[in-house]
Amino acid sequence: MTARITLVQGDITRQRADALVNAANSSLLGGGGVDGAIHRRGGPDILAECRALRASHHGKGLPTGQAVATTAGRLDADHVIHTVGPVWSATEDRSALLASCYRESLRVAADLGARTVAFPAISTGAYGWPLADAAHIAVRAVREALTAAPGPALAPDEVRFVLFDEAAYEVFEEALAATG
Numbered sequence: 001m002t003a004r005i006t007l008v009q010g011d012i013t014r015q016r017a018d019a020l021v022n023a024a025n026s027s028l029l030g031g032g033g034v035d036g037a038i039h040r041r042g043g044p045d046i047l048a049e050c051r052a053l054r055a056s057h058h059g060k061g062l063p064t065g066q067a068v069a070t071t072a073g074r075l076d077a078d079h080v081i082h083t084v085g086p087v088w089s090a091t092e093d094r095s096a097l098l099a100s101c102y103r104e105s106l107r108v109a110a111d112l113g114a115r116t117v118a119f120p121a122i123s124t125g126a127y128g129w130p131l132a133d134a135a136h137i138a139v140r141a142v143r144e145a146l147t148a149a150p151g152p153a154l155a156p157d158e159v160r161f162v163l164f165d166e167a168a169y170e171v172f173e174e175a176l177a178a179t180g
């Protein structure tokens with residue numbers, strides 16, 4: 001069975017899922033938006049693990065388009081997967097990097113055995129990506145990753161997009177319908 005792609009409007013830090021994806025920055029040391037909310041509600045254990053990861057594997061920070069996992073601290077999840085979205089550029093096509101965030105996060109989720117994975121709309125806040133374009137890239141990347149999964153054992157049951165406001169929800173709804 002292929003995974004269901006679902007949409008909800010809300011705060012990702014209030015979601016129950018095996019893995020919650022964080023739109024982090026390459027420092028892994030926290031920031032605003034989703035990142036700030038996850039660290040605030042999840043508590044200091046997440047940041048402590050991020051610091052350790054940064055020190056041991058990514059002394060120069062996590063490259064754009066990649067993903068790593070930590071504990072979810074006090075969040076109602078087993079893991080937080082931190083991925084670094086690209087900053088939107090008017091002159092350079094960075095969509096492969098944005099797609100990579102979704103693909104790599106799902107790969108990490110599969111390694112962890114996560115059956116439910118919740119994503120925010122990566123790069124559409126401080127990183128400035130136009131919402132409709134980001135939504136299409138996100139939906140396409142998730143569909144491709146799910147199709148490419150080597151077997152049902154590695155595919156999650158549900159991939160959920162958690163959109164902060166109604167406008168974002170509607171844009172993702174349209175993207176999902178358009179690529180269905």
Ligand code: ADP
Nearest residue numbers: 011012023033034037122123124125126127164
């Ligand atoms: P980025 O730096 O990747 O653009 P942001 O966190 O600034 O990341 O924004 C990404 C998206 O997440 C934006 O659409 C923003 O409205 C949304 N967002 C912000 N806070 C939350 C939250 N608590 N839950 C879900 N989405 C959120």
